[in-house]
Amino acid sequence: MPTATSAGTERTNQTERIFGMFKTMLLIRAFEEAAHQMLTEGLVHGSVHQSIGQEAISVAVCGNMRRDDLIQSNHRGHAHAIAKGANPTAMMKELLGRVGGTNGGKGGSMHIADFSVGMLGANGILADGMPLAAGAAQAVALKGEDKVVGVFVGDGSTNRGPFYESLNWAKVFHLPLLIVCEDNGYASTTATRSVTAGGGPAVRARAFDIPVVSVDGNDLLAVDAAAAELIERIRNGGGPQFLHAATYRLKGHVSRDPGMYRPKGEVEERWDHEPIRRCEAWLVGQGVALNEIEAARAAAQAAIAASVAEARAAPFPDPKVAYADVQDVGAPSCPK
């Protein structure tokens, strides 16, 4: 149903939907910028893998899923988690290793998980999400549920064995699995094409007779339309589907990586095609006022600033927490 705007024009439900997804992209962007800032201040430990420039894929895919659908993430997982509904404050606490973190301070940035929203975890081993997601899909089938399982993999992962095993597996067992390949062109700090034979991820998936849709992953509307179609096919019993989303990683492999291995000017040129800017132009064309967009941007930044403040104020876990949740039988004994 069309709704009236402050400007007096009418906006469609589609515009409102996309504006909602746009706000989620802003929240992810603000979160990841803050995460790097916290790293430079020494408050985040280890490293941070940002997905700046890739947000549209997570937001559109998860935006077409139900809360009880499941996703399997990877090392670059902040966007997946926020898009699936994880609480950014709990995530920021996890990055800072504080009480109240999504994982209680046991995982950090690379292992964010929130099972309450079906986010089965970010993962430090590339392509391992594929068999894990295939298994989750097998559990869904065994239990007779109508959930869809999504797995996010990068182009770099397509050169690992479990990627192929799992494509075969998903097809043979006709699993309710959406494989989302976020093809950002770089496998860590190596240009993927320079180490990859053949025609790329879509060709590889088609070799297993898995239907593939290729989209411009920086075009939120295109990803949204493709994800909606593929998820509907899966939910209607269509078996595994593959979404190949071309994108670009605007930051380094980790946030401190200056990306010196990239051709001069490449990053600057790619900033012109990043998804938030493109979505913003579309929204303006649909009658969304610039002040509304600025208000949304300010709201996202304020929300993340509040998350950061709350995380900074949260205590570290009691060291005895280190002994919990190893296993029930044969757990390490905690010193008194």
Next chain:
Amino acid sequence: MPEMTYADAVREGLAEEMRRDPLVWALGEDLSTGHTSTSTNQYKNLIDEFGPKRIVNAPISESTIMGSAVGAAVAGTRPIADLRSIDFGLCAIDELVNQAAKIRYMFGGQARVPLVARMAIGTRHGAAAQHSQSYEAWFVHIPGLIVVTPATPADGKGLLKSAIRCDDPVVFMEHKELWGAKGEVPTDADHLVPLGKARIARAGKDLTIVAWSRMVVLACQAAEELATVGIDAEVIDLRTLWPWDCEAVFASVRKTGRLLVPQEAVLAGGFAGEVVATVAEALGDVLKAPVRRIGAPRMPVPYAPPLEDEYRITDRHIVATARSMVGYGGALARR
């Protein structure tokens, strides 16, 4: 109690648990084809009762057999991932060690990983270097895992049932040369053997022999031979290597004052070292003789029978070492 083989007992345990809980299922290569003389004999006819969704015939994709078991366990089912033997299981170590063993902990307790990874160990006559390995000690080193090494048909069944009901990942290591061994097996569907509790396989007072898996059989044979020369050995079957029942071992060593740990695996870095070190640290003052280990030489398992025999630890090694220990300090002379 009826007598049955180790393989049949384990299969019966699996079938009982599958009847009890519809979320228990198994996946692995050749599970529905039921060849004889392979590990798949343990799945014979199960597909007829449970169907192809619960006895899943997998492609030769070890990483995904293990990895999908992890994902399916996290998503609320209880898979038994059958890798046949540890030799093939090596292709899926990443999924077991990096994923199954870590997920509960690194996600802050949000998830459990109730899976059983069946990976048989042991030398099987003529199987040579890539089908004969005993890597049970590797998994003891991985926090998050439970390691089970049954020695008898009854324990094969009772421990598998406990492993399936356990909420954490269990590495279940049958011995290839035990599959045909016969023994009495309880028929009670709720007969469980607890994880982490050792069993006194033979009571004795002069010497404690700690063993697991097929080495328990050899230790008991050795104990009978030792009895003929007046040495009364106690044999402790650990049953599980993690957790391992150090209290049962301590109690026995306090009684006997002597500890011998024979293992089939290569001696260096083996679990026997963990047992003797723990006892030496805790009970140094009660030991009447230095602790001893026996294990295979550090070589791949060779093929030709005389070479394979050179690799194998047998009851002869146990008897010889035990005699030297009891003779230590004049104990034998006092008899």
